[in-house]
Amino acid sequence: MKIIISPAKKMKTDDVLPWRDLPAFLEKTDRLLAALRAMPAARLKSLWKCSDTIAGENLRRLERMDLRRGLTPAILSYEGIQYRYMAPDVFTDAQFDYLQEHLRILSGFYGLLRPFDGVTPYRLEMQAKLSVDGAKDLYAFWGADLASALAQDAGWVLDLASKEYSDAVAKHLPPSVRLVRCVFGEEQEGRVVEKGTLCKMARGEMVRYMAEMDAERPEDLLAFDRLGHRFSPEHSSENALVFLRNG
Template sequence: MLVLLPPSETKRDGGVRGASLDLAGLSFTSLSVQRRQVVADVRRLSRSVSGSMAALALGPTQRFEIDRNRTVSTSPVMPALDRYTGVLYDALDVESLDGVAREFAGEHLVVHSALFGLVRGSDPIPAYRLSHDSRLPELSLRRHWREAVTAALVATDCLVIDLRSNSYIALGPAPSSAVAVRVVSEDARGRRIALSHFNKAGKGRFARALVEAGIAHAGVDSLLEWAAGRDIRLDRTEAGVDLVI
């Protein structure tokens, strides 16, 4: 089982002293060529402050993001699940997981990064700035990642639970057997409303419940049965499942 998460624009600084990016050591080695190309293009872009500000849609207070990209190959690394911050990752709260759950999260939670493609939660990565809609000088991120990411997911031959946003799905659609999760609320008439801000928190809490349970679900039926036993409302739909909160 793989649980696909979107990345976050915000990232924690720091990392393990003396340890830097090892592209060959990241999971999903079939993406190695694509990773090298994107990292190289990001480093080229970082030579130009004005070019980086425009390509990465940075504001005046975000020039530090250019320095992050300039040193992306040599700066300290930390596990991906520790690197990302923001609403989803605050709700996931990996720091408070016990050792068993943390190990499960490192193996089964996968972040879809615009810079690295797919990375497992335990993969060590540096701080960087690159979003799904960033405009690199020599690469279209969508064309660059789309087929390669999908092929990597198909090759895993396991249940994929897709919690990504549409913008990252566009960088690599999951296989047809994947379970797409939509976070919704339900009004008094039973009408469902897709959520925005609470969507991220709901996905973070759901991912945490999955890793705390420590069950590598083999299929949708197993997932739904588990959710019912945990009083988590998952309803099957034509497009996947609705997580009702």
């Protein structure tokens, strides 16, 4: 079993725990870095869709970026809502071992990351219109590589990623690998409505819940009850587990 999650735009460096390995697709990351460094500042700002201040910070990052030294474990590097609710800073050693085996972070820059792969702060979303090596965008650049890596030792994959990132692997997974999506929402006028911030919070809580429960099967997730959510069998299907929250 593998769990896939999205990265976060905001990143930090952290030396509390050492990184263990370099990312599996680092040679492809090298090519992305070279392409970014070859672009003019105005084009990069447009690619990043950010303010002048954030663009300046990331231009300085590109200038000094070292992909092999001074790295931070990926699980500690991202600072988004999902990661705050996952709270990796207080995982036990056994829970970190669980995550290292099962959790994978999807990334437009690094491809697929294990929790203790060493990374450096970057800015590159999966949906960025970046053409590299003849590929029209990052989805084409990564192709089936990420799904193939996931499928090597996974009977099923739990999708806790945003659509932007899950789209990078979903259409490439072989039929033998079951993809199960978690939906966290509220019922409104007969429809299940997902709200962005609450979804991110719940995805982080689900990762923590699975590590605490040592979950291995979809059935192990059904008792999840955090942030007011409850499993709804009538809204769920074989490949979609729906958890509803009282509004």
